């Protein structure tokens with residue numbers, strides 16, 4: 380069976396439907412009115428009647444007209460993949476942010492469908508100047524939805540602002556995001572690394588909002604780790620857009636940990652889907668550590684060996700059993716260090732603003748003071764030589780600072796005439 384269909388069955392299950400039959404039609408040409416051909420629709424209607432089904436789910440996205448036409452033929456409710464995913468998101472939304480984001484996605488999904496229905500009706504009734512009561516109702520609905528969408532967007536702007544402020548407050552931490560296909564084990568890994576108490580479940584999209592915790596990856600070295608919403612193939616584009624607040628966490632992190640379910644037969648495809656979705660989010664060129672999870676569930680040890688050969692730089696773990704976490708930490712540190720730059724700068728002690736700025740955005744590794752007279756200073760103070768480690772996102776900003784004091788000379792205190 381096609382893996383996309385198997386996944387659809389899992390999605391249906393997650394949404395609380397009991398799958399009683401699966402039909403895989405070979406669609407050669409898409410029928411504008413019913414997506415699949417007439418014969419297929421008839422076959423579908425017969426199966427629905429025979430098995431007394433309450434719901435039909437299509438793996439592809441359908442137009443509103445197609446949904447209505449097929450519903451009429453088969454005599455039961457019909458959902459397409461996007462609608463099903465939206466339904467699951469709506470069920471699993473717990474935090475205020477997730478709820479707002481999901482509602483926005485749902486309404487934006489609905490809006491063009493109302494429009495299409497409206498054009499359809501107006502054409503039926505002869506078009507302009509022939510407004511029936513049905514159309515007026517739809518217009519009212521559209522306006523109400525439009526207002527609600529505006530309210531939700533405003534709310535999200537506020538949430539974004541709050542989150543940006545929060546992130547600024549933790550600027551000097553290295554930020555690491557767990558990303559990956561849904562159900563890969565991101566939340567389980569988060570719990571294992573951070574003792575976070577995040578919900579981890581064997582269902583799709585258990586996590587819908589970002590959770591961030593401090594994790595000590597080696598003695599005295601903390602990073603901020605975020606667990607985020609999972610990806611899936613054919614994720615509705617609008618949903619990605621509505622999840623901006625949550626996904627900003629990914630966009631603004633320094634390092635990504637891409638978690639994969641190594642025991643899943645289609646993990647290669649999952650990996651591609653995740654990489655494509657990242658590009659859609661405009662996340663590119665971020666240092667990424669591949670983490671193959673669920674190694675305990677790989678039956679043949681040779682498969683694991685082959686995988687290690689194929690991805691020599693990746694980490695191999697079982698988040699559930701706590702296997703391979705030391706190696707994971709080491710690889711994470713290596714990934715961070717490879718992506719970060721060490722910079723040395725000499726700053727006059729009187730420029731506390733600059734020193735403070737470096738302390739905020741970078742990790743200071745060493746500081747040496749030389750007391751004496753500096754041309755910039757009215758009184759005799761000195762300079763500080765700072766060695767710091769900084770994420771790529773700040774190097775430009777900080778190199779300007781370093782450049783400013785590049786020719787700084789200090790006359791040491793003990794050589795000053797008394």
Ligand SMILES: Nc1nc2c(ncn2[C@@H]2O[C@H](COP(=O)(O)OP(=O)(O)OP(=O)(O)O)[C@@H](O)[C@H]2O)c(=O)[nH]1
Pocket residue numbers: 559560561562563564565566567568578579580581582583584585586587608609610672673674675676696697698699700
């Ligand atoms: N066998 C095995 N199962 C695991 C492992 N890690 C996680 N799981 C199981 O995989 C399922 C999904 O785990 P989650 O941590 O919720 O996955 P997620 O990536 O956060 O999923 P979403 O939030 O839904 O995108 C759960 O049933 C976990 O118990 C592992 O190392 N081995």
Ligand SMILES: [Mg+2]
Pocket residue numbers: 565566567578579585586606607
């Ligand atoms: Mg999760």
